[in-house]
Amino acid sequence: MKDSILVINCGSSSLKFAILSNAGQDTLVEGIADRLGTEESSITFKFEGEKKSIPLEDGSHKSAVAHIKDWLSDHPAIARGLVGIGHRVVHGGETFSQSVLIDHNVLNGIKECAQFAPLHNPAHIKGIEIAFELFPGLPQVAVFDTAFHQTIAPEQYLYPIPMHFYRQHHFRKYGFHGTSYRYISQRLAQLAKGSDQQGVLVAHLGNGASTCAIHKGLSVDTSMGITPLEGLMMGTRSGSIDPSLLSFISQAEGISADAALDILNKKSGLLGVSEISNDCRTLEEAMVSGDQRAKLALDMFAIRTAKHLASMSTTLESIDHLVFTGGIGENSSYLRQVICDHLKALNITIDSTLNETAPRGETTNIRSASSGTNVWIIPTNEELMIALDTISLISH
Numbered sequence: 001m002k003d004s005i006l007v008i009n010c011g012s013s014s015l016k017f018a019i020l021s022n023a024g025q026d027t028l029v030e031g032i033a034d035r036l037g038t039e040e041s042s043i044t045f046k047f048e049g050e051k052k053s054i055p056l057e058d059g060s061h062k063s064a065v066a067h068i069k070d071w072l073s074d075h076p077a078i079a080r081g082l083v084g085i086g087h088r089v090v091h092g093g094e095t096f097s098q099s100v101l102i103d104h105n106v107l108n109g110i111k112e113c114a115q116f117a118p119l120h121n122p123a124h125i126k127g128i129e130i131a132f133e134l135f136p137g138l139p140q141v142a143v144f145d146t147a148f149h150q151t152i153a154p155e156q157y158l159y160p161i162p163m164h165f166y167r168q169h170h171f172r173k174y175g176f177h178g179t180s181y182r183y184i185s186q187r188l189a190q191l192a193k194g195s196d197q198q199g200v201l202v203a204h205l206g207n208g209a210s211t212c213a214i215h216k217g218l219s220v221d222t223s224m225g226i227t228p229l230e231g232l233m234m235g236t237r238s239g240s241i242d243p244s245l246l247s248f249i250s251q252a253e254g255i256s257a258d259a260a261l262d263i264l265n266k267k268s269g270l271l272g273v274s275e276i277s278n279d280c281r282t283l284e285e286a287m288v289s290g291d292q293r294a295k296l297a298l299d300m301f302a303i304r305t306a307k308h309l310a311s312m313s314t315t316l317e318s319i320d321h322l323v324f325t326g327g328i329g330e331n332s333s334y335l336r337q338v339i340c341d342h343l344k345a346l347n348i349t350i351d352s353t354l355n356e357t358a359p360r361g362e363t364t365n366i367r368s369a370s371s372g373t374n375v376w377i378i379p380t381n382e383e384l385m386i387a388l389d390t391i392s393l394i395s396h
């Protein structure tokens with residue numbers, strides 16, 4: 001239990017945590033504090049196969065972290081091994097191209113990036129400040145969702161709008177899910193020797209979804225933009241649309257541009273089209289029992305994902321590997337099949353039996369014998385990356 005890392009993902013209404021030991025290989029305890037800021041908030045610990053929930057007295061982020069500290073007091077062997085804390089931070093702007101040890105300047109840098117992630121970054125700052133207060137002396141590291149994409153070239157990250165918006169306001173594509181893509185790239189290099197010298201497409205498909213093109217181990221393009229709204233159709237987000245719709249929606253509903261944007265972020269995507277749910281599993285069940293709206297939403301999701309993958313391949317010299325990851329990418333054989341059915345022109349095809357029988361939670365290559373590209377299912381592991389970055393930065 002030496003060299004354990006507490007990984008914290010602090011959001012505005014939830015705080016996920018895990019303690020990883022043995023170079024990130026073992027998860028000792030994990031859990032979530034949710035409905036923070038309400039009277040129903042609670043914290044759940046999953047330890048040695050058992051779950052235990054405790055109501056939070058005041059529903060605050062601080063009381064959630066205080067409960068983690070209390071739990072550690074009751075488990076001194078684990079507490080003694082704790083050497084650092086790693087925080088997931090959504091937006092690092094152009095300031096952070098890799099993970100960093102947190103000090104006063106870094107905290108200010110994260111605050112400055114909050115203009116593009118007004119819900120996420122302030123919550124991360126809160127989590128970091130509380131952790132400094134309750135765990136004084138433990139070094140803390142910030143790991144950014146945007147960092148992996150800082151290798152993308154200006155031709156890809158600039159928007160074709162007047163340049164002064166970039167010069168004065170830093171309006172550009174940043175991309176997200178970077179910690180997941182970095183993990184996938186490294187894991188693939190272990191599975192397929194030489195893949196770190198090849199062209200790789202990755203589809204991270206969860207409630208939030210994006211694609212990434214990786215050339216020689218570096219991100220060269222990604223589908224999300226200045227915020228996580230751009231790109232693929234998602235659980236509740238529209239993804240890329242004609243921007244004029246924003247003004248049409250606000251006029252049609254008599255609402256502000258911000259309220260119309262809220263519709264694109266929270267009421268669109270799988271939820272908006274199906275009018276049933278944002279959850280892929282629920283929609284697949286509905287589709288199987290004959291619901292055409294669920295099928296339409298899922299098929300739109302698949303086609304738009306395929307289109308983004310195809311457009312992203314323009315940044316590669318060859319498409320040697322396609323990887324599916326995230327809750328949907330790892331588990332939905334239906335969507336993997338339909339996505340790949342739309343990539344036949346790129347000579348990407350999968351073996352239907354391998355796709356349908358892929359064991360859950362395991363790494364599998366589901367390419368068909370004639371496919372020009374390997375097609376992998378690889379479970380992502382962002383917590384492991386956060387723990388490894390933390391260990392590496394605090395031992396220097």
Ligand code: ADP
Binds near residue numbers: 235
């Ligand atoms: P996020 O991290 O973006 O919140 P996840 O990566 O956890 O999202 O993915 C959540 C999505 O994965 C949900 O739409 C859920 O329905 C889907 N999912 C999980 N398991 C399955 C499954 N067995 N079949 C189909 N979809 C699944």
